[in-house]
Amino acid sequence: MGELVRVVVDAMGGDYAPAEPVKGAVDALNENDHIFVYLAGKEELIRQELSKYTYPKDRLEIVPADEVIETGEPPVKAIQSKKNSSLVAGLTMVRKGMADAIVSSGSTGAVLVGGQAIVRKVKGVERAPLAPLIPTEKGVALLIDCGATVDARPSHLVQFAVMGSIYMESVMGVKKPRVALVNIGAEEEKGNELVKETFPLLKENKNINFIGNIEARDIPKGAADVVVTEAFVGNVILKLYEGVGAVLISKVKSGMMASLRSKIGALLVKPALKQTLKSFDVSEYGGAPLLGLRGLVVKTHGSSKAVEFKNSILQCIQFKEQDLSGKIQEHLSEKE
Amino acid sequence: MGELVRVVVDAMGGDYAPAEPVKGAVDALNENDHIFVYLAGKEELIRQELSKYTYPKDRLEIVPADEVIETGEPPVKAIQSKKNSSLVAGLTMVRKGMADAIVSSGSTGAVLVGGQAIVRKVKGVERAPLAPLIPTEKGVALLIDCGATVDARPSHLVQFAVMGSIYMESVMGVKKPRVALVNIGAEEEKGNELVKETFPLLKENKNINFIGNIEARDIPKGAADVVVTEAFVGNVILKLYEGVGAVLISKVKSGMMASLRSKIGALLVKPALKQTLKSFDVSEYGGAPLLGLRGLVVKTHGSSKAVEFKNSILQCIQFKEQDLSGKIQEHLSEKE
Numbered sequence: 001m002g003e004l005v006r007v008v009v010d011a012m013g014g015d016y017a018p019a020e021p022v023k024g025a026v027d028a029l030n031e032n033d034h035i036f037v038y039l040a041g042k043e044e045l046i047r048q049e050l051s052k053y054t055y056p057k058d059r060l061e062i063v064p065a066d067e068v069i070e071t072g073e074p075p076v077k078a079i080q081s082k083k084n085s086s087l088v089a090g091l092t093m094v095r096k097g098m099a100d101a102i103v104s105s106g107s108t109g110a111v112l113v114g115g116q117a118i119v120r121k122v123k124g125v126e127r128a129p130l131a132p133l134i135p136t137e138k139g140v141a142l143l144i145d146c147g148a149t150v151d152a153r154p155s156h157l158v159q160f161a162v163m164g165s166i167y168m169e170s171v172m173g174v175k176k177p178r179v180a181l182v183n184i185g186a187e188e189e190k191g192n193e194l195v196k197e198t199f200p201l202l203k204e205n206k207n208i209n210f211i212g213n214i215e216a217r218d219i220p221k222g223a224a225d226v227v228v229t230e231a232f233v234g235n236v237i238l239k240l241y242e243g244v245g246a247v248l249i250s251k252v253k254s255g256m257m258a259s260l261r262s263k264i265g266a267l268l269v270k271p272a273l274k275q276t277l278k279s280f281d282v283s284e285y286g287g288a289p290l291l292g293l294r295g296l297v298v299k300t301h302g303s304s305k306a307v308e309f310k311n312s313i314l315q316c317i318q319f320k321e322q323d324l325s326g327k328i329q330e331h332l333s334e335k336e
Numbered sequence: 337m338g339e340l341v342r343v344v345v346d347a348m349g350g351d352y353a354p355a356e357p358v359k360g361a362v363d364a365l366n367e368n369d370h371i372f373v374y375l376a377g378k379e380e381l382i383r384q385e386l387s388k389y390t391y392p393k394d395r396l397e398i399v400p401a402d403e404v405i406e407t408g409e410p411p412v413k414a415i416q417s418k419k420n421s422s423l424v425a426g427l428t429m430v431r432k433g434m435a436d437a438i439v440s441s442g443s444t445g446a447v448l449v450g451g452q453a454i455v456r457k458v459k460g461v462e463r464a465p466l467a468p469l470i471p472t473e474k475g476v477a478l479l480i481d482c483g484a485t486v487d488a489r490p491s492h493l494v495q496f497a498v499m500g501s502i503y504m505e506s507v508m509g510v511k512k513p514r515v516a517l518v519n520i521g522a523e524e525e526k527g528n529e530l531v532k533e534t535f536p537l538l539k540e541n542k543n544i545n546f547i548g549n550i551e552a553r554d555i556p557k558g559a560a561d562v563v564v565t566e567a568f569v570g571n572v573i574l575k576l577y578e579g580v581g582a583v584l585i586s587k588v589k590s591g592m593m594a595s596l597r598s599k600i601g602a603l604l605v606k607p608a609l610k611q612t613l614k615s616f617d618v619s620e621y622g623g624a625p626l627l628g629l630r631g632l633v634v635k636t637h638g639s640s641k642a643v644e645f646k647n648s649i650l651q652c653i654q655f656k657e658q659d660l661s662g663k664i665q666e667h668l669s670e671k672e
Contacts (some may be wrong), residue, residue: 033514087420137583147520150528184483184571187408192486192568216572232528235520236552237576243553244580247473248616252588255605255612262608268601269592276591279600 004036004059006099007313008090011041012068013106015303018042021105022049026311030054031310032332034317038063038099040086040248065089071302075109079117083265087111091118094295101316102298103287105304112148115290116299121128124293124333129160129231130299131167132288134241135280136222142168143219143227148290152293154198157181157228158205163328164226165208170322171315172225180214180224180234187213194230202228207331222226242282249277287312289319292328296320340372340395341656342435343649344426347377348404349442351639353379357441358385360645365391367646370653374399374435375447376422396501401425407638411445412554415453423447427454430631437632437652439623441640448484451626451633460669461628463488465567467503467637468624470577471616472558478504478513479555479563480495482570490534493517493564494541499627500562501544507651507660508561516550518569524549530566533633538564543667578618580621585613623648628664632656 009025011018012160016043025037033056039046040063047062050299066087069078082088087106091114093099104111108130116128125308129145144164149156160181181202183191188199190213202210212223229237256266286308287298296319300312339469345361347354354377361373375382376399382554383398405414418424423442427450429435440447444466452464465481480500485492497515502506504513511605517538519527524535526549538546552573565573588609592602622644632655636648 137586150520182572184486184568184575216575218584219576220579220583232520233569233572235519236572237553239520240555240573240576241580243556244577245584246553247556248581248584248613250473251612251616252609255608258608259612262605265601265604265606265608269598269605270592270601272591272598272601273588275594276587277584280587 005034005101005317006036006038008038008040008063008093008099008102008310009313010086010090010102010104010106011039011046011235012065012086014300016305017105018045018049019306021309022046023053023306025313026050026053026055027306027310028313029059032314032317033059035050035059035313037313038090038093040065042066042088046175063089063093069107070112071107072108075107075113075250078110078317079109079114087114088118091297094297095119098241099295100320101298103298103300103309103312103316105300105302105309108147108299111297111299112290115178115293119293119295122292122294122329122332124329126159127156128290129163130288131164131291132238132282134219134238134282136220138222140172140285141219141222141225141317142237143229143234143238144227144291145229146238146288147231149231152194152230153164154194157194157198157230158201159204159292159332161205161208161210161226161228162331166327166331167289167291167324168225170324171318174225176209177225178211179208179226179228180211182216182219182227182229182237183213185213186215203273222286238282245280245282249308254263273274286315291324292332294325296325337600340373340436341370341653342374343652344374344376344399344429344435345645345649346422346426346438346440346442347375347382347463347472348401348422349440352641353441354381354385356640356642357645358382359389359642361396361649362386362391363642363646364649365395368650368653369395370433371395371649371650373397374426374429375519376401376426378402399425399429399561405443407443409443411443411449414443414446415450421656423450423455423580427451427633430643431455435631436656437634439634439636439645439652441636441638441645444635447633448626451629455629455631455633456535458545458628458630458665462495462663463492464626464628465499466624467500467627468574468618469621470555470574470618471621472556476621477555477558477561477563479565479570479574480627481565482574483565488530488532488566490518490537493530493667494532494537497538497541497544497546497562497564500564502629502663502667503625503660504561506660507654510561513546513561514547515544515562515564516547518552518555518563518565518573519549520551521553522549524624555605558652561660568595574618581616581618598650622651627660628663628668632660638664
């Protein structure tokens with residue numbers, strides 16, 4: 001690999017900005033020498049954070065941007081009016097080809113709107129879906145779409161299935177990824193209008209390995225590699241994963257404190273348990289790419305710490321090497 | 337309480353019929369003397385099962401029905417053609433006022449179709465929702481609708497909210513139950529068309545304590561008592577609850593087997609853990625009533641064992657005592 005992969009990090013986005021995104025960027029640079037990082041945000045604050053660390057200075061540059069988009073702001077208005085925000089500055093660099101990717105932990109709405117409006121969609125792509133990896137019993141699955149396109153149409157879901165397959169095959173190395181459609185029963189005739197219309201379209205699509213409907217209970221079991229659904233349901237799935245996991249873990253912990261006997265046991269199982277629970281933590285799996293754009297936009301969890309920023313930055317190498325956008329364009333524009 | 341509560345048990349429905357429904361009925365009769373049970377199904381098989389137990393014979397009667405509706409059968413056709421099935425026989429008894437309630441673990445589709453077609457809706461009710469209780473960190477919440485009405489309209493969701501409130505207040509004893517609408521963000525302007533149209537209707541409804549939108553991650557935390565959503569999303573929530581719980585528990589168990597140290601710990605925490613996990617098991621909470629009908633129809637999980645049948649049968653006492661159908665009719669017909 002010759003060229004460096006150039007990643008803009010939105011240093012002002014997320015709950016722990018700028019400390020955690022800056023640390024994540026430094027850690028990524030120290031771990032991998034194929035990365036070049038642009039830190040977009042308030043110069044003074046970024047310099048202050050950077051002064052704490054040692055890192056290869058020739059592979060990092062600050063992109064001064066004085067404005068910050070807050071979580072509560074209406075996304076469209078924020079993107080249009082705050083031209084000098086870290087997010088808009090970073091997206092613009094990706095659009096102009098000055099950077100390959102941007103990683104942001106800022107407002108999901110602003111990242112989605114900005115990604116589509118500034119970086120723009122690949123030719124042939126109708127909607128750009130947000131596609132996080134979620135843990136399963138056997139590994140991970142791609143959940144697509146989980147928040148970008150509300151009130152999606154069947155043709156959107158078909159494109160999501162194709163993009164998700166390309167992602168799992170090229171980035172995650174899964175051969176012939178199993179694509180399934182989220183439904184409330186396994187039979188073809190089940191479900192609402194959207195899934196009933198989508199099912200035959202997926203069935204006849206030659207570019208994917210469609211295995212049929214999947215019921216929500218089988219997602220955590222790893223019954224599919226690409227889990228296709230519209231944004232509302234996808235978002236509910238992602239957040240419920242998180243919620244049920246968190247409550248169950250807290251119940252397990254308090255349950256083990258119930259007696260002296262179990263307290264002693266708890267001390268002994270703690271290290272093993274911690275490892276297990278970590279493997280089922282949604283936030284462990286780096287950022288979610290907004291697929292189908294002319295450059296790479298990765299959204300990380302609002303509460304991301306340095307390790308998640310680092311992982312998301314390093315992910316971009318694989319995205320770039322595999323030419324994800326190019327492959328998507330090739331598949332989706334030939335169909336028109 | 338003077339009169340007996342008369343419950344039909346569909347002895348042929350579910351994965352473990354007739355053994356488990358019959359045992360559940362016997363256990364309910366032995367535990368509570370306000371119950372009268374009709375066991376509907378193949379007489380020979382039921383007699384065979386009954387011969388294993390001691391029970392008050394004056395409070396049990398067999399309703400012979402030779403046909404069985406299978407899980408895979410198209411519901412409408414099954415209900416229309418199998419007049420002599422245990423399910424249709426039981427539903428007809430409820431319709432004719434010969435029984436107060438029916439408990440069935442058979443095909444969900446058939447129970448939903450049969451309930452609406454045979455028992456029929458209360459005047460003023462547009463759609464009858466299926467409403468299971470789900471475990472939360474603090475207790476339980478009612479998930480309404482979780483499978484009855486696909487492609488629901490805003491007016492349906494408003495009725496679900498009212499019926500769910502009545503249920504939680506009268507059957508579960510929750511004062512001014514907190515009603516929330518499942519959405520992908522907390523703000524009023526978020527979501528798809530259905531929730532955007534439903535939100536203001538819930539907000540202006542004086543009969544409920546509407547607390548706004550709820551994100552899926554907050555459902556397990558117990559942030560609302562009545563969780564309102566359309567059937568597709570509700571079904572995904574119910575099944576994902578089950579799926580994430582099962583996988584996480586199996587991961588916790590295998591995680592504890594990772595080292596000798598944790599294996600010893602596992603032995604010590606096991607009893608406490610078992611209790612905890614049981615409190616978070618969806619199937620522990622009895623059957624889901626199909627609300628808004630002129631009699632009580634309770635659907636229990638397909639894999640229900642005797643204890644779930646027993647709990648569901650005993651639940652019917654509370655339903656009857658509180659005159660759930662009467663209260664729903666009073667609230668919903670006055671609005672017309």
